[in-house]
Amino acid sequence: MSFSPLIRQLIESLRILPGVGQKTAQRMALQLLERDRNGAQRLAQALSQAMEGVGYCKSCRSLSESELCQICEDPRRDDSLLCVVEGPMDVYAVEHTGFRGRYFVLKGHLSPLDGLGPEAIGIPELLARIEAGQFSEVILATNPTVEGEATAHYIAQLLAGKGMVASRIAHGMPLGGELELVDGGTLAHALAGRRPINL
């Protein structure tokens, strides 16, 4: 016996969730049908509303429902510090450490083999953001991977001679790790231990 078409379609669709394989998707689908149809309908609506309503902040390019995100709109943040990260999830991770400067969110990291150069990841927009601001320090908080390091180094070179410090978060984190997966304490130490990049 196979699942009926609507159940099969639901199982297939649930597999787009990170970490959800065939078995888990089956269990989720049947449990929702059996135990929480109202909850499932609310989830359907929340998914649809979020996918339509959540865009990108035009200043920092983080996820935002309004033109400017909460952070960019907050006048109490430190305008002298800019933290550059690889993705929106990293903003939440860095916020958790108590950082209260500004952000810029790249679209990932430089990856020449995949054809992802400076334009593809938003470097021109980053430079425009920096020109429009009054930052004394740009903290390069890309992931401590080979590509993240290369991206940080590339940006540091672009900022040389522009009258601001380009710093790199300390290697308190395991090499090859991902910012969004590390615990808050480790990330806080890494932020606190940041050093200027020597070109």
Add this chain to the structure above:
Amino acid sequence: MSFSPLIRQLIESLRILPGVGQKTAQRMALQLLERDRNGAQRLAQALSQAMEGVGYCKSCRSLSESELCQICEDPRRDDSLLCVVEGPMDVYAVEHTGFRGRYFVLKGHLSPLDGLGPEAIGIPELLARIEAGQFSEVILATNPTVEGEATAHYIAQLLAGKGMVASRIAHGMPLGGELELVDGGTLAHALAGRRPINL
């Protein structure tokens, strides 16, 4: 910084999925927004369509999109065997063993402490199904838990003297386990080793 309202709503809604806590829900929400908005929209639609379109088979009370499910409509199934289970998920588990009789799906098991008596779990409908059929054996495949055993024993008593065998799946499975979680081989052995219930 907190998540924006639509993202927060999405995270909350994702937590209704079995096994998904706060951290996992956050990760799912942000990954969908970042990497697969079309997939998320398809998931929203699949959820909604399944919750509206999937009902219960009027004969076996399993999940079905049509009045009668695939199994009940299939003329090649063995009409002399009825397998009684606690929920729709168990039907898929038993099917997997190669069983090709008919089914009846209870709404769980008897649970006097929760006020769940015979009517609440569908015993009258089970008896009506048995009256309307021509079964020589009713296999009681409720879970091997205290409540599942009590439910099987209760049904066996109701069937005494009705000219059919009431059998119980063998205890090849760990006591306290759940049918839907056991591997197919173990469940197949348990089915094959079923014995009449001696009252």
